[in-house]
Amino acid sequence: MKVIVIGGGAAGLMAAITAAEKNEVTVLERGPRVGRKLAVTGNGRCNLTNMNMDVACYHGEDPEFVRPALRAFDVEKTLSFFRSLGLLTVTEPSGRVYPLSDQAGSVVDVLRLRAADLGVKFRCEFFAHEIRPENGGFRVFSDSEELFAHKVIVAAGGAAGTRFGGSEAGYILLARLGHTKTAIYPALSQLRADNTFTRPLKGVRADGRVEIVSRGQVIAASEGEIQFTDYGISGPAVFEVSRTAATARECAARLDFARFLTSGELTDILRPRLKSTLTAENLLTGTVHNKLGRTIVTRLGYPLAMPVSKLTERDLERVIVAVKRTEINILGHMGMDGAQVTAGGIRTREADPETMESRIVPGLFLCGEVLDVDGDCGGYNLQWAWSSGRVAGLLGEKA
Numbered sequence: 001m002k003v004i005v006i007g008g009g010a011a012g013l014m015a016a017i018t019a020a021e022k023n024e025v026t027v028l029e030r031g032p033r034v035g036r037k038l039a040v041t042g043n044g045r046c047n048l049t050n051m052n053m054d055v056a057c058y059h060g061e062d063p064e065f066v067r068p069a070l071r072a073f074d075v076e077k078t079l080s081f082f083r084s085l086g087l088l089t090v091t092e093p094s095g096r097v098y099p100l101s102d103q104a105g106s107v108v109d110v111l112r113l114r115a116a117d118l119g120v121k122f123r124c125e126f127f128a129h130e131i132r133p134e135n136g137g138f139r140v141f142s143d144s145e146e147l148f149a150h151k152v153i154v155a156a157g158g159a160a161g162t163r164f165g166g167s168e169a170g171y172i173l174l175a176r177l178g179h180t181k182t183a184i185y186p187a188l189s190q191l192r193a194d195n196t197f198t199r200p201l202k203g204v205r206a207d208g209r210v211e212i213v214s215r216g217q218v219i220a221a222s223e224g225e226i227q228f229t230d231y232g233i234s235g236p237a238v239f240e241v242s243r244t245a246a247t248a249r250e251c252a253a254r255l256d257f258a259r260f261l262t263s264g265e266l267t268d269i270l271r272p273r274l275k276s277t278l279t280a281e282n283l284l285t286g287t288v289h290n291k292l293g294r295t296i297v298t299r300l301g302y303p304l305a306m307p308v309s310k311l312t313e314r315d316l317e318r319v320i321v322a323v324k325r326t327e328i329n330i331l332g333h334m335g336m337d338g339a340q341v342t343a344g345g346i347r348t349r350e351a352d353p354e355t356m357e358s359r360i361v362p363g364l365f366l367c368g369e370v371l372d373v374d375g376d377c378g379g380y381n382l383q384w385a386w387s388s389g390r391v392a393g394l395l396g397e398k399a
């Protein structure tokens with residue numbers, strides 16, 4: 001049986017490898033090579049899954065949609081699959097799993113080599129703009145040619161990461177067949193913010209807690225690394241809350257740079273310094289990043305050369321509040337180009353969660369980011385790609 005897979009990303013490669021175990025498979029990739037986005041994921045390290053897998057880490061109109069695929073091809077089966085390809089992995093204390101080589105390219109390479117070994121044909125720079133069902137199969141059209149397949153798997157990805165091939169082409173392709181999509185917006189994205197605070201800290205990384213606050217209510221929160229940029233904030237902790245921030249009309253980020261200490265504990269640590277010979281420049285030394293400490297003090301209006309002994313208890317309280325509750329207004333996100341994942345997509349009610357087959361067009365299968373599924377930061381989105389790709393590649397057979 002001839003099978004066409006549209007999209008050569010993580011889900012597409014997994015679907016192609018699975019389908020090629022019993023069928024003749026061709027992968028149609030719009031870009032110059034397969035696995036472009038996968039090769040840069042996780043800052044080039046490729047966080048390919050997470051040992052703490054949970055349906056609660058997924059989002060969309062129906063997060064429960066992911067459950068059958070995650071059960072059919074779970075983390076253990078995923079790691080076993082990659083071990084069979086010769087990929088060695090390491091698990092961090094957080095549960096995140098990376099290739100031992102610390103190179104995303106290693107993941108792309110073992111997938112590509114396995115696909116080639118199974119006889120998968122790659123057609124790069126093939127822009128499939130129409131799928132036309134016909135008796136016994138489908139015709140897939142580009143501007144210059146048409147290909148026949150008995151089954152088609154659409155793994156065209158989402159709109160995020162436009163520099164690496166992200167686009168709305170998959171949604172358009174499926175819309176022509178009667179599928180519909182939700183609104184889409186960036187997820188796992190950097191955030192634009194009032195940069196009077198962040199610009200002086202460009203390049204600084206700090207551990208902390210991020211809360212997204214709207215109309216006085218905390219609507220999202222995360223903890224971990226925060227990175228400062230000349231346009232706002234980034235880093236894993238920010239990625240986790242960016243989905244919520246992107247859809248809020250007005251919001252601010254409340255930052256806690258001493259999340260393991262209460263305000264009282266931090267006060268007890270810093271109060272003795274009021275009797276020292278230190279200057280304000282060093283008031284927070286050892287508590288937070290030096291540059292961050294100086295920025296906090298300066299933002300409060302205290303000259304860096306001012307003797308700490310001139311500060312009052314009220315002044316110390318202001319500093320503590322700044323360390324624990326700095327708020328900066330969120331102005332927006334960095335668009336799809338700056339996002340790692342697309343929130344939203346083809347409505348999951350239009351696909352069978354047990355097989356990934358379209359409920360609208362029999363013989364057509366959907367997987368990966370083109371669907372309305374997005375996961376938290378930490379390997380969840382790639383696990384969805386592996387699981388949904390594996391199930392789609394079975395072409396209706398039970399896992």
